[in-house]
Amino acid sequence: FVVFCGRECLLRPSITREISPPAKRLCCRPGYNTNCRQGQRAGGTLCGGSGTAQGGSSKTLSPESLLDISARKVAEKWPFQRVEERFERIPEPVQRRIVYWSFPRSEREICMYSSFNTGGEESGTSGENSDETRLPFRRGIALLESGCVDNVLQVGFHLSGTVTEPATASEPELVCSVSVSFDRCKITAVTCGCGNKDIFYCAHVVALALYRVRKPEQVKLHLPISETLFQMNRDQLQKFVQYLITVHHTEVLPTAQKLADEILSTNSEINQVHGAPDPTAGASVDDENCWHLDEEQVQEQVKLFLSQGGYHGSGKQLNLLFSKVREMLKMRDSNGARMLTLITEQFMGDPRLALWRQQGTTMTDKYRQLWDELGALWMCIVLNPHCKSEQKCVWLRQLRRWNGVDVCPWEDGNHGNELPNLTHALPHGNPDLSSRPHRTVFTRAIEACDLHWQDTHLQRIITHDLYTHSHAHCHHDNHGSAGALFDARGWPLWHEHIPTACARVDALRSHGYPREALLLAIAIVNTLIRQQQKHLELFRSHKKELLHKGMTSVTNMEGWVGHPLDPIGTLFSTLLDTGRGDEEGRNAFLDFSGKCTHPLALSRSLSLFSLAVETALIGLGQQRVMPDGLYAQEKVCRNEEQLLAKLQEVELDDALVKIFRKQAIFLLEAGPYSGLGELLYRESVPMHTFAKYLFTSLLPHDTELAYKIALRAMRLPVLESMAPSGDLSRPHHIVSMVPNRYPRWFTLSHIESQQCELASTMLTAAKGDGRKLETVLESIQKNIHSSSHIFKLAQDAFKIATLMDSLPDITLLKVSLELGLQVMRMTLSTLNWRRREMVRWLVTCATEVGVYALDSIMQSWFTLFTPTEATSIVATTVMSNTTIVRLHLDCHQQENLASSARTLALQCTMKDPQNCALSALTLCEKDHIAFETAYQIVLDAAVTGMSYTQLFTIARYMEHRGYPMRAYKLATLAMAHLNLSYNQDTHPAINDVLWACALSHSLGKNELTAVIPLVVKSVKCATVLSDILRRCTLTTPGMVALHSRRNSGKLMSLDKAPLRQLLDATIGAYINTTHSRLTHISPRHYSEFIEFLSKARETFLMAQDGHIQFTQFIDNLKQIYKGKKKLMMLVRERFG
Secondary structure, three states: OOOOOOOEOOOOHHHHHHOOOOOOOEEEOOOOOHHHOOOOOOOOOOOOOHHHOOOOOOOOOOOOOHHHHHHHHHHHHOOHHHHHHHOOOOOHHHHHHHHHHOOOOOHHHHHHOOOOOHHHOOOOOOHHHHOHHHOHHHHHHHHHHOOOEEEEEEEOOEEEEEEEEOOOOOOOOEEEEEEEEEEOOEEEEEEEOOOOOOOOOOHHHHHHHHHHHHOHHHOEEEOOHHHHHHOOOHHHHHHHHHHHHHHOHHHHHHHHHHHHHHHHOOOOHHHOOOOEEOOOOOOOOOOOOOOOOOHHHHHHHHHHHHHOOOOOOHHHHHHHHHHHHHHHHHOOOOHHHHHHHHHHHHHHOOHHHHHHHHHOOOOOHHHHHHHHHHHHHHHHHHOOOOOOHHHHHHHHHHHHHHHOOOOOOEOOOOOOOOOOOOHHHOOOOOOOHHHOOOOEOOHHHHHHOOOOOOOHHHHHHHHOOOOOHHHOOOOEOOOOOOOOOEOOOOOEOOOOOHHHHHHHHHHHHHOOOHHHHHHHHHHHHHHHHHHHHHHHHHHHHOHHHHHHHOOOOOOEOOOOOOOOOOHHHHHHHHHHHHHOOOOOOOOOOOOOOOOOEOOOOOOOOOEHHHHHHHHHHHHHOEOEEOOOOHHHHHHHHHHHHHHHHHHHOOOOOHHHHHHHHHHHHHHHHOHHHEOOOOOOOOOEOOOHHHHHHHHHHHOOOOHHHHHHHHHHHOOOHHHOOOOOOOOOOOOOOOOOOOOOOHHHOOOHHHHHHHHHHHHHHHHHHOOOOHHHHHHHHHHHHHHOOOHHHHHHHHHHHHHHHOOOOOOOOHHHHHHHHHHHHHHHHHHOOOOOOOHHHHHHHHHHHHHHHOHHHHHHHHHOHHHOOOHHHHHHHHHHHHOOHHHHHHHOOOHHHHHHHHHHHHHHHHHHHHHOHHHHHHHHHHHOOOOHHHHHHHHHHHHHHHOOOOOHHHHHHHHHHHHHOOOHHHHHHHHHHHHHOOOEOOOOOOOOOHHHHHHHHHHHHHHOHHHHHHHHHHHHHHEOOHHHHHHHHHHHOOOOOOOOOOOOOOOOOOOOOOOOOOHHHHHHHHHHHHHHHHHHHHHOOOHHHHHHHHHHHHHHHHHHOOOOOHHHHHHHHHHHHHHHOOOOHHHHHHHHHHHO
16 A cells, blocks of 8 residues: 555546555545546435434433534535545544444445345245345344454444354354445445345345444544554654555565555656545545445346246346335435336346347236336336436436337337227327327336426425415316316315326335325325316216217226326325325235324315225226227226225225215216216226226115116127117217227126126125116126126026025026026027036026926027927926926926927927937827827938938837837838948948848848848948848748737748848859959958958858859959969968
């Protein structure tokens, strides 16, 4: 170290880089011209509030000395260089007190830079941060309280010490050398021997800093080292340097020699400047005064989290970083904007942005939400009410640079998949909006740079607790002026674009001005309430005209719920957090056990809680257009659900019930300004979820109003067919300006499910009230267009009506049945995979309603079911013993029901004999006339309309029921449709053919004689024919007949008809099959072919001249296929 004696500082960057010790400035003799100092001020915000925190000096009864008071203020505000420049000679006691008070006295900032949440509370973190004891701040406290901090020394503005990490089972003891530089109550640099690589300070730095905060009297304090050296003579300086080199010669000797050479060289760079670095001398005037933030680690951590793509809790970690930025802003720490800049640069450099843009895909939902938070934070930063214009210009240039990058995400989340913007189709739309440049996530922050806080009225709102019209010479709302500064009660109003005004509130809260934020929020809410009343009055005065037109323009194209700036959420949380005495709003839950009355400009009878609730109701009830794009629409749903979740935690008292009633009435009467008004734009955001909350909240207090709200909200006009031109009979139906637009409603399935939930809630509440059930049923049938949702409602109503602990509610059961019938009609001609389930359920429901319901659905089956469903499910179930027992039917009722079922079966068989005949015959068994009718229908349809499979099935049924001749008749009809080729020896119909022949054989020679020609004509397969032939020769025809008619006991001759015809056909089939097989035979099938010829020989030998025929057949084969020598050799070996 080479130090000139002196009191002034000068720093040249090249010298600083060459000389290792971290120095803020150079120290030299008094009187040196400081105008030669290099560098410019970076422009930081001075610490304004750290001195107010507790800590540092102990409290005594004696007042502080003027020296301590002045030294503390100077230490907070002035860099030490300015003190030196201002006073030629500073007494040593004064210097000591300034140095003493320059160290931070509040633990809150230290905690902020060593854990995610102030106070070390890490609720919601994941991974290793989930254990609070492992946080650097908590670990630092533990080390301090365990006495692990030692050798603490403060030299000027530099604090050093050692922190010993106790040994564990897996790690040895670790001794860390820690040093901390500080300036104006902020830690500006940290170094620790542990080699910590993280955004936050390590536990050892925390332990040392807290030691100085909690035990300042135990820290040995020295003036800056340059001041000590200034008091030495030449011999003392030489001795000092030599001893220093001796103690640390291995580390500093090369550096010491190099410095000595440069000092002895007259022209060396080190001799061109006055003074020398002193790391303990405090800050330069040009130095930025801010807490130490490791920028490199911030960038690395964000890059790492982004590269993980949302896995391993990276999304949660990024959200925690955003929370840290907000925390810094609230502490008015300039590092908040600095840290957000570093985060944004990494986000903009994410390689996935270009990939998604190239592929035309959208980013993930969680990643999209991170970008939203990024844009909102920049909005807060540029709206800082105490931001300097120079800094705002820097931010504006930065935002415009990011905004101009090709891959910068769009605000609506549709980058790469943007649908045509159709807002010009709205009544007052701009036809050029479709070609407008897309808004990015930074657009609003860029626009906010043009906003200012200099408006006199605005300044008075946020600075005066009791600012009313009596305090200002401004007009108020006595004459209904649209731009009035005060309402009729004298409370201030603030007229500005609502999301922008709420962004001001968010900025005030974010920058640590909760009181000002509350005052502005109250003025905005008062303005909303006043505007609401004006809208109602305006609609009432033009109601007839608007209803006659039958259409409306949406008053706000940009809805407040789901807006990128979340205006309603901001107002709600601002009022609620203050109302419960939690300005910070951290980790607090709604607790309305003790309501506080707003002490500012509100009436004594109106609490902040009430105002917050009313604000939420106003925002949720606003009529607004459904935005374009999947992300924007999902955000509307998500934001609505978040607000409602907060409202549901509110326990309603009488005051809040009055507000609910007031808002509900307004929503019903406010026309186009309300989503629940009489005039509804076709593409307005539906109110189902909100109305369900209103319904359940109002139901115990005002049943009629609750039902009015819910029934009005059931509308979903985007799914309604367009009304004809001039159709004004339905004022609630709004003609769409864009036909068939609804496919762009990406959340339509969710919306329809919410509509279904609302209807189900009303059905449940209306149980036992026939009039209301009828009204709800009409609303469901009119407004719900999805069969699956109507079916769900029908099932819900059925469950509610048949609860085990009470008698069935017949009215609700009828509603359930009616909904089920509607589902049947809706799905009759369309494909629905749940159709069979729906039909079975409907029969169950009709059974619960009663026998008349079952009879009714069978009478009108053709409007509800397919013929197959009607016979196989409906009629079959109705006729089952289970149904008869369940309904306790007498004989007369059973007969009436059976008669309806038989009539249904015959009608279905006439319409679809192929699929219904067997079921119809089964159902009509006990009624001779009906059975004969069904049989005749089958015979009529058998010629052209039925397949052999269906006919064989019915024929077997007839035989089983004891009608062999009818079975025979149907079997012959089936044979006429059958055709078996020579190689179909495994065809499923073979069993039916064998059965038909066996049936004919059992009936007698005449029947067999009649069926054999049909067999010969239909069957060309030799093995099947031979099997039939063999069976016919085993027994005498008619011997096993079911009736009394008998034939003679002689076996039928193969030389006479009909068996001769069958034998010849069989031999011919074998000959044809043999030639067909030999055409494409391979050696591996030779043995199988020889076995086939053996079976053929058996058939040939059944004829009188069969031996001769077979010999000739074999000889022909040898001659024709003599080229297949191996095969023919096998034939000779077997057959000669």
